Structures are given as C-alpha cells and as structure tokens.
Amino acid sequence: MAERAGQARAPLIELEGITRIYGQGAAEVRALDGIDLTIREGEFVAIMGPSGSGKSTALNVIGCLDRPSGGHYRFCGTEVATLTRDQRALLRRHYLGFVFQGYNLLPRMSALQNVELPLIYKGLKRAERNRAAMAALRHMGLGDRAHHDPSELSGGQQQRVAIARALAGRPRVMLADEPTGNLDTKRSIEIMEVLTALNREEGLTIVMVTHEDDMAAFADRLIWMVDGRIASDGPMGKAA
Amino acid sequence: MLWETIRLALQAILRHATRSFLTVLGVVIGVGAVIAMVTVGQGSADQVTADVEKLGANTLMVLPGEDPLGGGPPGTALKMFTLRDNNALEEQLSVVRVSAPISQMRARVVFGNENRRTDVVGTDNRYFEAAQWEFALGRPFTAAELQSGRPVCVIGETVRDTLFGRADPIGQSLRAKTLSCEVVGLLRSKGASTFGTDQDDFVIMPLRTFQRRIAGNSDVSVLFAAIREGVDTERAAREIEALMRQRRRIGAAEEDDFDVIDMKQVASMLAGITDILTGLLAAVAMVSLLVGGIGIMNIMLVSVTERTREIGIRLAVGAEARQVLMQFLVEAVVLSLVGGLIGVIAGLGMGYLGARALSVPFAPDPLIVLVAFAFSAGVGVIFGYFPARRAARLDPIEALRHE
Ligand SMILES: Nc1ncnc2c1ncn2[C@@H]1O[C@H](COP(=O)(O)OP(=O)(O)OP(=O)(O)O)[C@@H](O)[C@H]1O
Ligand SMILES: [Mg+2]
Numbered sequence: 038m039a040e041r042a043g044q045a046r047a048p049l050i051e052l053e054g055i056t057r058i059y060g061q062g063a064a065e066v067r068a069l070d071g072i073d074l075t076i077r078e079g080e081f082v083a084i085m086g087p088s089g090s091g092k093s094t095a096l097n098v099i100g101c102l103d104r105p106s107g108g109h110y111r112f113c114g115t116e117v118a119t120l121t122r123d124q125r126a127l128l129r130r131h132y133l134g135f136v137f138q139g140y141n142l143l144p145r146m147s148a149l150q151n152v153e154l155p156l157i158y159k160g161l162k163r164a165e166r167n168r169a170a171m172a173a174l175r176h177m178g179l180g181d182r183a184h185h186d187p188s189e190l191s192g193g194q195q196q197r198v199a200i201a202r203a204l205a206g207r208p209r210v211m212l213a214d215e216p217t218g219n220l221d222t223k224r225s226i227e228i229m230e231v232l233t234a235l236n237r238e239e240g241l242t243i244v245m246v247t248h249e250d251d252m253a254a255f256a257d258r259l260i261w262m263v264d265g266r267i268a269s270d271g272p273m274g275k276a277a
Numbered sequence: 278m279l280w281e282t283i284r285l286a287l288q289a290i291l292r293h294a295t296r297s298f299l300t301v302l303g304v305v306i307g308v309g310a311v312i313a314m315v316t317v318g319q320g321s322a323d324q325v326t327a328d329v330e331k332l333g334a335n336t337l338m339v340l341p342g343e344d345p346l347g348g349g350p351p352g353t354a355l356k357m358f359t360l361r362d363n364n365a366l367e368e369q370l371s372v373v374r375v376s377a378p379i380s381q382m383r384a385r386v387v388f389g390n391e392n393r394r395t396d397v398v399g400t401d402n403r404y405f406e407a408a409q410w411e412f413a414l415g416r417p418f419t420a421a422e423l424q425s426g427r428p429v430c431v432i433g434e435t436v437r438d439t440l441f442g443r444a445d446p447i448g449q450s451l452r453a454k455t456l457s458c459e460v461v462g463l464l465r466s467k468g469a470s471t472f473g474t475d476q477d478d479f480v481i482m483p484l485r486t487f488q489r490r491i492a493g494n495s496d497v498s499v500l501f502a503a504i505r506e507g508v509d510t511e512r513a514a515r516e517i518e519a520l521m522r523q524r525r526r527i528g529a530a531e532e533d534d535f536d537v538i539d540m541k542q543v544a545s546m547l548a549g550i551t552d553i554l555t556g557l558l559a560a561v562a563m564v565s566l567l568v569g570g571i572g573i574m575n576i577m578l579v580s581v582t583e584r585t586r587e588i589g590i591r592l593a594v595g596a597e598a599r600q601v602l603m604q605f606l607v608e609a610v611v612l613s614l615v616g617g618l619i620g621v622i623a624g625l626g627m628g629y630l631g632a633r634a635l636s637v638p639f640a641p642d643p644l645i646v647l648v649a650f651a652f653s654a655g656v657g658v659i660f661g662y663f664p665a666r667r668a669a670r671l672d673p674i675e676a677l678r679h680e
Contacts, residue, residue: 102593102674122670123597129673130595141590141677144583145292155594157281202594 048114049210049242050076050099055108057094057265068094069105070265078209081236081243083253083273086262092246093138093214095262099244100135100212101125130158134203136213138246140195142187148174148198149183155206173201176231178224192219200228204235210242211235217252229255282600286607297612299576300661304616304653305623307569311649312624312641313631314562318555319645320628320637325544325551327638336407336540337514339366339500339521356534357496360484362524366502367403369520372513374506377404379499380487386480388440388451395436396479397453399487400501405431405464407503415447415462418483426485428458433477434466453480456490510539566649570656577660582679585668589676598669602662609661613654620653621646 057069068091076082084092097103098110101117110117112128120128129135134155142151152170161169174183177197187195196219203211211232217225233255235241247253254273261269290297341355363378381398402417404410415431422429430453437446446460467476488495504513514537521535584605591601625641632639668676 097674100593102677103672123599126592126595126597129593133595135593137593137677141586141593143587143590154591157285158591158595158597158600206595 046077046079048075049078049080049112050074050244051109051111052095052099053109053111055095055098055105055110057091057098057103058106067265069098072108072265072267074260074267074270076242076244078242079236079240080258081233081256082245082258082260083256084244084246084260084262085248085253086268090262091265092262094265096135096212096214096244096246100133101129102135130155130206132209134206134208134211136196136199136203136211136216138214138218140187140199142195142198142202144187147184147186148179148190148194148201151187151198152202152205155202159206170201170205173205174198176204177201178227193221193224196220197224197228207239208241210244213243213245215246215248217247217249222251225249225252279603282603283607285604286611289604289608290611293580296576296580300573300612300657301616301619303569303572303576304613304657305569305620306572307566307653307656308617308620308649309624309627310565310569311559311562312621312646313627314558314565315555315645316625316628316639316641317631317635317637318551318558319640319642320632321635322548322551322555323640324637325548335504335506335508335510335513337502337504337510337517338538338540339502339517340536340538341498341534342536356525357498358500358535359495360497362521363497363500365520365524366500366517370513370516372505372508372516374503375403375407376500376502377401377407378484378497379404379501380484380492380497381479381499382492384454384491386436386440386451386453388449391440393436393439393478395433397487397491398479398481399484399491400481401484404481404501407501411465413463413465414445415460417462422461423483423485426483426489428456428482428486428490429461430458430480430482431462431464432460432481433464433479435475435478436480437463451480453482454491456486458482458486510541514539562649566652569653573653573656574660577664581664581668584665585671585676585679588665588668589671589673589679592669592673592676601669602666605665606658606662609658610654612661613657616657617650617654621650624649 052072052074055069055072055074056067059066059068070091072095084095086092094103098105101112104118112132117125117128142148143154149167149170152173153166156166156169171180171183174180177200179194179197179201182190182194182198187198190198196216200213200216203213213232217228220228229252232241232243232245236243243256245252245256253259257273259269259271259273260267339358341357358378360378363376366373366376377400379398379400381396383394384397385392385394386397398404401423405412405417413434417431418429421427430451432446432451440446440451441449446463448459450457450459452458464477482491484497502513502517504510517537518533521537522533525534527533588601588605592598624646628641629639668679671679
C-alpha cells in the first residue's frame, strides 16, 4: 500500500515549521508547535493522537479555514499565506472537502440542501446540483433522509450528511475530522470502504483524524501527534 | 449568480420565518406610525389654514379693554363703543373698506319644541360684507328694518338645523329671549373650525333691535373692520388706534383702553399652535420610528451568532465573502422593502381613518413617506448587513466558533 502512495507523485500539501498559537503571555497555548509534513496526491493519511494534541487545529490549517501563526504552508506549490481571503475561498471551493468534528450543518435546511451548498458556490445548475447531492447522500445510505432537517436526524446521520457534503463537490482532497466518531462499527466500516474506494479509484487524497485504530487501519500512512508536534509518521503497519 | 444569490436570500427569509416576520414588523411599525401621525398632523394644519382663509383676509377687530381678551382691571366696567365710533372708522380712515358695529350676548332661542343657546348678535348689513357671508336663503335686512329696529333676524345654518331641521325657516318666527322675531335670511354654512368652534351658530338681528329689545342699552361691543385690498394691516391697525384714542380722549401718557386685533394674527397664532401639535405628533412618531428601529436592531443582533455560524459554514464550503454578503444584503433589503411597503400602506390607511375621525383633510406628505421609508429600510439594511460583513471578514473557523 505504501508504494501506491508513490514518492514520485507531486507534493500536494507541504507544511514547514507550522505553529498555531492561541492567547498571549501566560495564557499562551501552542496548539501546533512546529509541524513539518508533506502529503502527496493520492495519499490516505490518518492522524491520531491524544485529545488536545492539535489534530483538529492541524486539519483546519490544512483546510485553509485557519491561518497558522508561523511557518510555511504550500498547497500545490503555492504559498497559502500569499493568497487573498477570496483566493483561499476558491481553493476551498475547488480542491477541498471538509468534514467537521461537530458536523456544522446549517439548521433549518434539509440534508439535501446542506449537501448542495458547496455545489451552489461551484456554480452548478440546480438540476445538476440536485442529482450530485442526491447521489452523495445515497452513497452515505441516506437517500431516504434527504428532505429531513439536521434537527430530525441522529448524530450519526448528521455525520454522514456532513461527509456527503464534503464529497458532493468531488474535491481533490478530503479533510475529515473524526468522520466516524458517532457511528457504530458496521456503519463506520461502510463509510471507510466508500472513502477507500474513492481514494483508490479516483485518487482522492484523504487526511483523516480519528481515535479508532480500526478506522486508521484503512489509511496508508499514520501520523501520531502529541502536544502540537508530530511524534511519529510512517506507513500504516509500522507506526501503529 | 445574482439570481442565485436572490434565491438564497429568499430561502433564508422563509427559513427564518419568525426572525423575518419580526424584522418586517419593526419596519412596519416605524414607517406606519410616522406616516399616520404626520398625515393627521398635516391635515389639522391644513384645516387651520383653510379656516384662516374663511375668516376673511384683512379684517381687524376693535374690542374694549386693555388686553386682547377684553378683560379690564377687576370691577371696572369696560368703556364700550358707539355706532358713531364705528362710522367714524369707515368715514375718516381711507384704509378701512367697511366696518360693522357689533353687539352680542349668549341667549336661548326657541321655536316650537326646539331650543338652543346661541350667540344673539346685533349688527347691520355691513357685517355680512365685512365677514364675507353669503346668503343661502332669504335676504339681508332692509333699510326700514334697520332704521326702526324691527324684530327680524338672519340665522346661521346650525341654528336653522336645530330649530327648523330641513324645513324652510324663512317667514317663521323664533323667540330670542323674550323677543319674537321673523327669520328673513339664512347664511351659507362656513362649517366648523379645527378647534371645534361652530362658525354657523348665531342669530343676527338689526343693531337697533338688539340694543332696545335684548340688551337694553345702546352699546357697541365690537367694531369689525375690513381693510381695503393691498393695505398693510399693521398700518391700518395703527391708524385705527390713533383715531380711537382721539375719540375716547385718551391722554398721551395713558394706555389704550381698547384693543385692535388683527384676525390674521389670531389665525396665525392658531396655526402656530397646530404647528406645535404637528411637531409633537412628529416627535411621538420619531419615537415609534426609533422603537421600530431598535426592534429591527435587536432581532438582527440576537441572530448574529446563528448568522455568524452560517457565514462560517458558507465560507468553509467555498463561498467568497462578497457572495455571502450579497446574500445577506439582499435579505435585508427585501425585508426592509416589504416592511416599508406594508408600513406605507398601513400608515396612509391609519392616517386616512384618523383624518376622517377628526374631520380634517387627508394630507399625505410624500417627503415624510420617503423619509420614514428610508429610515426604517436603512436600519434594516444596516443592522442586517454590518454584522454579516464583520463575520464574513473572519477566518471561517473563527466564524464557526462564534458563541
Ligand atoms: N480557539 C481556541 N482558543 C484557545 N485554545 C484553543 C482553541 N482551539 C484549540 N485550542 C487549544 O489548542 C489545543 C489543540 O486543540 P485541538 O482542537 O486541535 O485538539 P484535538 O487534537 O483536535 O483534540 P480532540 O481529539 O479532543 O478533538 C488544545 O489545547 C486546545 O485547548
Ligand atoms: Mg479535534
């Protein structure tokens, strides 16, 4: 599997000495404390580590949802810090799909409308959008819940809507923060199989934060974080 | 993309039905209250202006007493005028076109089973001319009637209505105090003034009849002078004052014991009062506008957390800040426009009903409609838009974490 991650492929995500510091003085929290990391196109990376070790923070930085306090982040060779706010938005729109730890679905909007949201900004026509969103929901086993509001869905169902939303726009990179945290093992494995298939067949790059070894096992590469640093990084079997 | 944005905004409005409704309500209250109040206030002011015109331009009243209301020092009898005083004004002052001597008192008039307390006035035909009365029925007094003090009278519409109903009063005899007198004329109604004074509530008889049979003296209590066209009323008032001082033998060091009142001044004073009332109404209206505005502001600010999170999500999935802002702007504009339109319609409707209830003209002021509309719409847009703008400038993750 590790070979398939192909060292020959171009680096897609390059982090160099990335820090993210919250607060000041005595209250300073170094959520990321010097991260060096290269992820190539087509990789399936799992990030693990204790709670508070900076996994979500790292994912947010990679997803251009947050800006690092220091260091360099290049996406496809472009220094992200030089991009304007709108350029970062375009980067998210066309390359990235994000699954939040807390789902972040819009309330008062059906599952279908939530999944359609990124497609609106991608400029898809209504019918196209509808088809793509519906397909993504079915993929997540939620075809029959398309017209329910998030408030009418279970935690696990909401999580799957969030995954469908991240995938509906066919991103190059999927950044998923504990995407199966609320699902039973059977459902989790189904989802992981969907992700693995996308990774293999369409070359979708996946960076996934998880606490579950079973889910991490689907990845090719495991990164272990402790206290805002990378403690270990290597092909699946070895690091675990 | 613009159409898409509008569609998004409309969806958001429907999705947040309560929030949208309250925002619209705020605008409706603000706009509606201002328009209704100012419309009614303006109507009242217009009514006063109309009344001023009805009073007849360029008329001066000369009253005994030191202050305009005719009260002298307590206990002292007022020194009245005479018919000669009146005629002197007309004959000796070229500025006076016509002057009528008036003497009057409140008294009960009776016809059949009907009766009414009204002003019984003694004067002559010059009064009809000076005060610009027209005859609806009958005629003015004849020279013989005036000369010999015959018991005849001309009545106002209100007296006619009470005593005779719709029937023809001409030739009927009514009783004023103990005097039975024949109705020879009916004056065309001038209607009610803004302040409720009925201008048609009187019985007029020849001055001599009044003096002998009703008052029992030969006093004239008011000189009612119409000024010649184009003459400055202030100048006329000065000339009248000089002549009356001379006729009443008032020494150079003494104060006047009479007063010359410019009816126009009285009218403009009344108009001033209405202006104050209109101003007060407008102030109250401004408060409602403010209350409406604060209402809108509250709704918008209360929902700012939810909005900020929504903005964070939209940014996270790839929306550009300006797309999100445009959506929120359209939402605010649509709500404000809808509220503004309903407010204008409701305000004009209330203004119309209010004007009818107070029987004043319905006088909508396009400027006020515009100002009220602009203010409320402005508040809606500002408080809908600016929190959104702040949120759209955040990094998505910050917007998402907003508490
Ligand atoms: N907005 C913030 N303000 C201050 N400190 C923060 C903020 N967000 C995160 N932190 C801190 O940064 C550190 C890393 O947080 P992060 O959410 O990345 O952890 P995590 O590894 O995702 O944990 P978990 O497994 O519980 O999700 C924590 O110590 C956290 O308290
Ligand atoms: Mg986390």
